[in-house]
Amino acid sequence: MPGSLDLHALFAELPVRRATLLWTAGTGAATLATIFLVRTLRARKTPAEMERLRRLQINGIGRLTGGEIVNVIAEPEDAPLVVYSYEVSGVQYEASQDCSALTSYLDEHDCSPGLPASVKYDPANPGNSILLCETWSGLRS
Numbered sequence: 001m002p003g004s005l006d007l008h009a010l011f012a013e014l015p016v017r018r019a020t021l022l023w024t025a026g027t028g029a030a031t032l033a034t035i036f037l038v039r040t041l042r043a044r045k046t047p048a049e050m051e052r053l054r055r056l057q058i059n060g061i062g063r064l065t066g067g068e069i070v071n072v073i074a075e076p077e078d079a080p081l082v083v084y085s086y087e088v089s090g091v092q093y094e095a096s097q098d099c100s101a102l103t104s105y106l107d108e109h110d111c112s113p114g115l116p117a118s119v120k121y122d123p124a125n126p127g128n129s130i131l132l133c134e135t136w137s138g139l140r141s
Helices: 007-041 047-061 100-105
Strands: 063-073 081-088 091-098 116-122 125-130
Touching (some): 047 100, 047 116, 081 116, 091 125
Antiparallel strands (some): 063 081, 063 116, 081 091, 116 125
């Protein structure tokens, strides 16, 4: 009868459809597993690289404000930590920056406690700030 459903032909094709469906699902699962492994095993950024990118981002989007160097902790000698304070919209902030990757940009005379400095901060998060990066320095000579 034209236009009627032939159940016998439908059931005859069922094993072929099931195999196609299983093959498609298996291929999709393998693709997802490969994507997951590539993203998981991809070289992750080191903490030093993440800090360098943060400094460069703040340098690019940051606003300037005046600040003051509070302390310089240089123990061990190769990892100086500069503590500084600044004010944004009436709120006083005190932050520190690990300058171990930036020692070539540091000068003892520009980095003494009590000296004024320029600070760049993230306008969306004023607590996120820098005193020094690879392409900018807030230390005053």
